[in-house]
Amino acid sequence: MSSIFKGFLFYFLPNNTSTITRIRKNLALKHGASVVEDAIKASTCLLVDKKIYQTESQIVKLVDGIPGDKTDLSVLNQTWLVDSIANEKLLSTDGYKIDLQMETEPSPKKRKIQQPRKVTLDEILNAPVIPNNPNAETMSLLEQMAKEREIQGENRFKTKAYKTAIDTLSKTPQLIDSYEKAKVLPGIGESIALKIQEINDTSSIKVLDQLQHSERNRLLALFKGIYSVGDTFASKFIRDGMKTLEDISRREDLTTNQKWGLKFYKDWNERIPREEIEVHKEYVEGLMHGIDPEVELTVGGSYRRGQATSGDIDFIITKPGVNSFSVLKDIVQRLLDKMIETGYHECSLTTLSSKWLGGCRLPISESYMSKLPPKSINSSTGDPKCRRVDFLLIPYESKGAAFIYFTGNDDFNKRVRKIAMDRGMVLNQLGLFKKIYTEDSVSRDPELELVEGFDERKIFKILGVKWREPNERHIG
Template sequence: MNRSGQVLSKMSKTYLFDGLEFLFIPNINSSKVTFTRKNLARNGGASVAKKFDQDTTTHVLVDTKVYLTKDKISAGLKNAKVPKTFQPGKILNQTWLVDSIEQQKLLDTKEYIIKLDELKPETRKESPASKQHIENLQKQETKEKLIAESSTGNPNERTIFLLNQMAEERLLQGEHFKAKAYKNAINALNNTGDFISDANEALRLKGIGVSVAQKIEEIVKTNTLSSLNEIKSDKEHQVSKLFMGIHGVGPVSAKKWYNDGLRTLEDVSQKPDLTSNQTLGLKYYDEWLERIPRDECTLHNEFMSDLVSQIDPLVQFTIGGSYRRGSPTCGDVDFIITKPNADNEEMKEILEKILVKIEQVGYLKCSLQKKHSTKFLSGCALPPNYASRLPEYSEGKWGKCRRIDFLMVPWKERGAAFIYFTGNDYFNRLIRLKAVKNGLVLNESGLFKRIKYVQGKNVEDKTMLIESFSEKKIFKLLGFKYVPPEQRNFGANNPPSKLGKHLDQFRIDHKYFDKVVKEEIIDDDVIEVD
């Protein structure tokens, strides 16, 4: 456990061109090539200048497919008011931008510098473009198109990235209403293919208010967000974030501890009134905060499948959450466990046998709940013969303690449970909202119809099961096409280009959605899937 008191944050996304400002020549968006390259630059973290600024412009990028000669480049620089005193080594061929993105590193500019004194002067009559020149141009355009498509495809990616960070920070502070405002703006930006450059353009999009619109304009103009930087640099925020990395600690406890004078994890460990879960959270602080590689999750699944086959070979294991959605890393491992024709009581008995077995072999390191029936939250570690198959482990060493949840599901409820425990949370809210609008209820046990039971003067609200076994049938009954698990990553980091054909069927009335959440028609008493 790191006790230095520094915030152990998740690895943030890095950008190739952070801190750089590019002026494109020609500086017009009518050209598809120029438009694409500007988007690539923005998505790479750079600012794109509307005009040359001696204090902020770091590079001038010239399209040498448009300006072929010394005279044309000189004229282009003059029209853009780039002074002759501007550093010659900072006037580059635009292919430097494309090649840097393709190789995922900031390339040396030496081979891309445009040296005017070495270029040929313009002749009276230019020769027609050669076949080889045309082929090279086509190859370059194809390469740029592929690079652009490998990004999110949204010209507002940088803005979305910073707004999402703001939303996460507000959630950590317990300010859910403010976080919702940022999420709404992110969804609006995801749903437009246009680059939003100022507050007025942002305000035209549904779901964006004045305050967030102003922040969008700030991001575009400065490539950063001052309010986000202020939050991150605030001492109380840093310490609170450190404390909230402890399992079982939320914004209220973190703030109280800060006000009580606590500043480090060492300070917290001296508190006499920590809950058992908070004590365990301190013990396994680094291991539970770290994302689990997908390969390690797979080994946990193999280990448990092998172990439980000794108890009952018919028991089936599936990892839910972000693992089932195809993520390369997971926050924890959610085992969805079922057995053909088994009811709730039999699944409880199977869980008891599993717990005895994993404790015997040493896989179970700690329990995070006193009572359990069909759900068990724990910390577990791979034994040496499994852990040694991972690159960072050596023979004879146990794996890291990871957060492992065992979710026991009756066979007839497996379809509903798979939807519920696969997530993500935003996707689950949308699909449950659709159920509510149709007079239905969807939870981990099934899809139910709301009915009114009348007996004399008494009217009772009841539900009747419609479907619970088949995932695909539940989707169909709700009027949706089936969405594969790996395409259920709805939200800020997954714009329309990644959701493809499944997006339109989930477009919703945001006012109704807010009303449903506020009135708690959609319950939030769920296991948060990573």
Template sequence: MGPKTLKSKPEGNIDEDPLDIAIKDVQNGAGLHLDSDEDSGSDDGAESQLVLNKEHSNGRAPMKAAGFLCMESHDGKTQSENPNAETMQKLQKMATSYGRTGDQWRTRAFRQAIGKLRKQGELIRTSHQARAVGIGESIALQIEEIVSTGKYRRLEYAQNDPRNQIVKLFMGVYGAGETTAQKWIAQGYRCLAEVYEKADLNVNQRVGIEHYDDFLQRIPRGEVEQHAAVVEKALKAADPNLQLIIGGSYRRGSKDSGDIDCIIFMPEAGISHIRTLMLDAVIPGLMAQGFLKVVLASGSFSDDGSSKWHGASALPGANVWRRIDFLFVPWAELGAALIYFTGNDLFNRSMRFLAGKKQMRLNQHGLFKDVMRGRGRQRINDGTLIEGHDEKQIFEILGVPYRPPEERNV
């Protein structure tokens, strides 16, 4: 008897809308060359546009970005109900390993395979079944090995490679990305103590090593709310109209977060006024009371155009430092900023990909029409702003139903 006919996992009782299709397209590799000013947005510490240097983030962004496709469903629940969950988890670890070494071709192939497995309602056991749902032969054979033996030799080799283990260790340092990790290895360092004592570290990297374990810990949802409450009290003291929304994975309903994204805004206010209040009153006050511990990235002056502040905070009486970001958002751009700083990465890319298909452009500032592009999709003009303030209106203009934040875990 031949292999059983596989049925795709049901997607619901309604037809797919253009955003569903865009998500699948991006899962399969479309939209890889989006505009440089329209990167992925915030996702649990992996902000692309907020960084003041290319390796800011927290050293773990490449690993996180690789994990979005298989670890969470659209409603924020884990994929434990999926019969292929264990296979996807192991393939994801392999993709992360390839991504860490800069092998983007294999990383993409594994992500595509994970995306296809995620849509299946039955366990894919054999390489024949895997190929039948569109997975390439090499990964199909690896899937068969995982299911039939419970082992994954390729992943074991990668995880046991001493160099890979050291790269992973070093990339966990705040302010140290893959390039820096490889440089430290080339300089002969093999542990954090050696790096701390001998390497030429900037201030952020030194803090990153001193609080390495703190920054690697996930932050429980309740604690995120406690940090935000302290900030909100300081906001109201500076100006009763200042408001805060917690972004990132918290807004998507996750039980814990990698850092705390505080989206700061004020009705009818522009960026300059908000920034002045934050940098001249709120942040110094929180520093003085000991809640904010260190500045990791910020503009130097209240009028320098900066729209963010990165640092670390600790609750009263607590020794653990948490990564916290303040994102200053003008009222006119609030809706676009909420989409951008809520994530996740794949959802944001899919929204921008959909906008591009409609000759529009979406970034953290707004949705623009009449965007002209030349050869290689090089943007010729910025287009005309259609909507920036209203999050739901942006969805409506793009012709898709509004997706609540908890449904953006794609």
């Protein structure tokens, strides 16, 4: 029997004696894993049966109920275990991770007695960001704390608390230099208020200094910079005694995507200059024009928000009148074939479905090289750097919702989705949907009825949210 899960500690949810749980526990044991009966000891993976726990809010409550430090805990769908065994290798956890970043939602029964509250985005944001903010040093140190907590894989509520505090301080014109002043501000709790007092007294945060000088945190940050390496793999690498990227490269259990992540480690961990993204956009549009000139390509993410740099390049792909994923897939497959032919395609990180993720490099051509900033060219080889590029296939009727979803930023999107939730609706990349409850809706999910998907402005209007241009959505 294989040992593909050697070194993993699994805790199963539900942790009962049902046939399916017993079978999966035995499979895990036979393939090298250790199965624990105490969730506190599940320092590697918590495996959830999504057929039992179907909503993120249920899982959030379960995870938050686990006492102790959950720094290294990854929450995965049990199908990851099953699929890894079926493929006889450790699969990437991409696509199996359970997103616990969603706001918890009140139950249908509670929602019936709640009165809808008309909330605008302006109410949530409270005030504009203050230029030359006197709390800049405090915000900078709190931001570093948030980053260190994220590196640790910290409880989502802890990292969110820092971001909320930073958001509050960014709109506070007065200097907040004491515990007392901080504690009365909305969104700032006792722990962060004490850190603000510490910053005022020492211009530092002791625990931040310890984290930044921690060898474990240094290695976590280094290893999580590898594409497709999250908390689970990074922690496993550290337990196995890995110290460098070279150590990692010698491992025989790396996934294909992790090998690509190592090869392009430097390029994929750099921010991409806006000027370079414009050259990629010109190049891809040129290829697409020769395939189907009616296809519309829009670059989302940080680029659409007007930011100077982006982490990757997200192409939102639509075609007027086309709402079929199969038609869009055929178009994008021809685009991928052309990219391979021209050398723009470096690697595929997923198979083509409703999206494609990969690595791409512009050709060495005077017409393109002359438009690139120096930092976009490898100094050792003289060729353009490889960049992470995503193609997001969107039905034309969902264009507006997709523009909201794939423009971001994350904090803005979460707040707008929360407004939709407060109104008994769901907002995702395919549209704004109204929840339709039946008599037995308490025991099963509601049906969703499309309200609007095509018109981005109309979605804002239906939600009662003031229209914000993409460059006004960079908040938090």
